[in-house]
Amino acid sequence: MSKFMRQLLPFGSLTLIICILAALKPDTFLTMENFMNVLRRSSVNGIIAIGMTSIIISAGIDLSVGSMLALCGMAGAYTMIAVGGSDPQGGAVVVGTVLGVVVGIICGFVNGVLITKLKLQPFIVTLGTMSAFRGISYVMNSGQPYNVPSYKYLGEGVMLGIPVSVVIFVIIIAMAGFLLRYSRLGRYTYAIGSNREAAFHAGVNVDRNLIYIYTFTGLLVGIAAMIATSRTVSAQPTAGIALELDIIAAVVIGGASLAGGRGTITGTIIGALLISVLRNGCTLLGISTHIQLIVIGMIIILAVAVDQLAQTKTRELQA
């Protein structure tokens, strides 16, 4: 019951914001086009937030996702150009896309191995790799972007009337939701986050599972990176600066606990949509991006405060 209520809270706020915006700007906000636009914009952040959710449930954190996004995009675009020349098409694009995703997998794996084998805090390790990944992205083309003018499918393509990036987003939501809820890996993720020592004593291979979780997040960042690259038809070494904060915000607004053991994919998606809709609404209402930052900051604090209040209340009821 209380679990349901906690899910309801961010969902309720999302609905409320949509209603307010719909009332204020019915002709621009309440259109299919704008709706798809919001979803498309959410897809990159949303896909990464799904990975971050699993990490935060395991009581970890990954600060390197923004830099990783830049690195994957750069590596993918570089490969496209190396294989297919200055305006890569067809096969070269496919190879580049796959390689970008593989780089994400490798980055996530490196994070996981460093955290478990060196027994370092995830915060420290990913703070380090955040800097290192960013550095590599700059070094690759001396700080310049790679332009891939024909790489449009992931960013702008449409499948059955729905943007391709949104289709990918939905498929990943379904898969990750299933894995977290029904797979043994998902179950162990909750157990490790709830009480790592207890999980270890119950026979969970904590290190191996953590490496899986960070690698999985790397994979998702790789996919998101290729979508982002395609959207701007170029890979920027400056892509995703401070992105990790937006991602963590979405996860936390969605009800996950930084202490671990708690969080859902549904919550995170609602959190990510909440931020996107707010941004979109503010833009439509002509509110400056500067003010948007203030609003989002307050929402984060408010969401967590209300969630905490709800938790103490339910605990009092149980006692």
Next chain:
Amino acid sequence: MSTSVQSDRSDTGVALRMTGISKSFGPVQALSDVSFTVREGTVHALVGENGAGKSTLVKILAGVYRPDKGSIQIHEKPYTFDKPEQALAVGVSMIYQDLDLAEHLTAAENVFLGNEPAGILPFTVDHKAMVERTAELAGSFNFDIDPAAVVSQLFTGDCQVVAIIKALARNASIIVMDEPTSSLSETEVARLFEVVRRLRKKGISIIYISHRLEEIIGLADDVTVLRDGKVVHSESVTKLDIAQIIRYMVGRELTEFFPARDVKPGDVRVRVNNLSSDSRIRDVSFDIRSGEIVGMAGLVGAGRTEVARAIFGVDKKASGSIVLDNAELSINSPADAISCGIALLTEDRKRTGLCLGLACSWNVTIASLGLLGMKRIINPAKENKIAADVGAQLSIKWLGPQAPVDSLSGGNQQKLLIARWLLAKSKFMIFDEPTRGIDVGAKKEVYSLLNRLAEQGKAILFISSELPELFGITDRILVMRRGRLVGNLKTGDTTQEEVMHLAAVEVS
């Protein structure tokens, strides 16, 4: 009469007089009508089995708990304490087993923690004065300690001296020491005794809690024995010997509390050979037959839990082997141990047992998802049914398998963990203090459960600090002392006194 010091002190004043102290926690009567008097400038030993009420008594003295009834007089003046600060202010200092020192600060900083001398500028601390006064205090008692040393770099024995100086800096006249020697080496113990004797000479009273009875005979002036929350004896140490103290401690009849045992142990199932680990256990060997419940006794810090951890793959084995059903096992992690059919119910339910925020069913199945046919993908309906079935089998009281674990009582949480190992189909089950912190009814259920498991032919190792329960349900009792196995006794042929003697008395 045996020492001249003793008779000189017979006319000294009374430092502490606790009268008619009663305290209950919910339905549990921890102390009833306890009176306890400590003379000035003496070492007063407080002994008793686990759960006898020693900690509760000294925590009342230190202002941690409020007594339900009774009064406290310090140097003949009555006091009531609501907070530990108030007890500290009138000269009562506690030195807990884990010492409560800030590890990264220096000795001097610890001594004046929360009580720092002010520097010249506002909000600053006069470091020089701190170091000087620490050195001065240490010097006046002849303690050899460097005030500038960082605590984490000191030996445990030195840390204890720091804790004592900290007490002295607050003008303590009564110092409570809780199991001060449990983590000390022999030489450090000797040094600590010297320190305690110097304190006594300066007129400070020491309340000394220890399980090690030979220490008490050598050090204390008076001894008070607690049993089941009551004072059973209080006398000058010179009039007692170890055997008498043990008799006072355990002198309780075994009631009909323990279920009848009717299992004929079969063949040897488990053989532990020459087990040593990095964490202080040396050369431990024993075997357990199928259907046999073997108890393990020993004092806190004797290495019982470490034996369990080494077998279960939590701690690295330095040497030795474990044989189960005639096959030698290679175990490097709990996961290995579980797949070999070993279970460990850990001593600390909250820290190493339960994932508290998660559902009961999740906690029950976590160790056996593969065995239950859910190797990769979990079937929640099936999982729920399995959890509900095993819950019913152990009559766990819950709102259902989906209820969060923290909504269960301690006893039901413990049964939940036992259920976990039932599902894992373990053949060799280690129970480390399974009845700690659960109520009497739940204890009884745990005992019958152990019996049922033995009837199914499992080999059971039962670690406990409570002698009555060891005698109530085991076939054999192993005794540990300082990391070694010092006794392997048939339960029917031994006595609580003999076990206590083996566990507590150093044979040289």
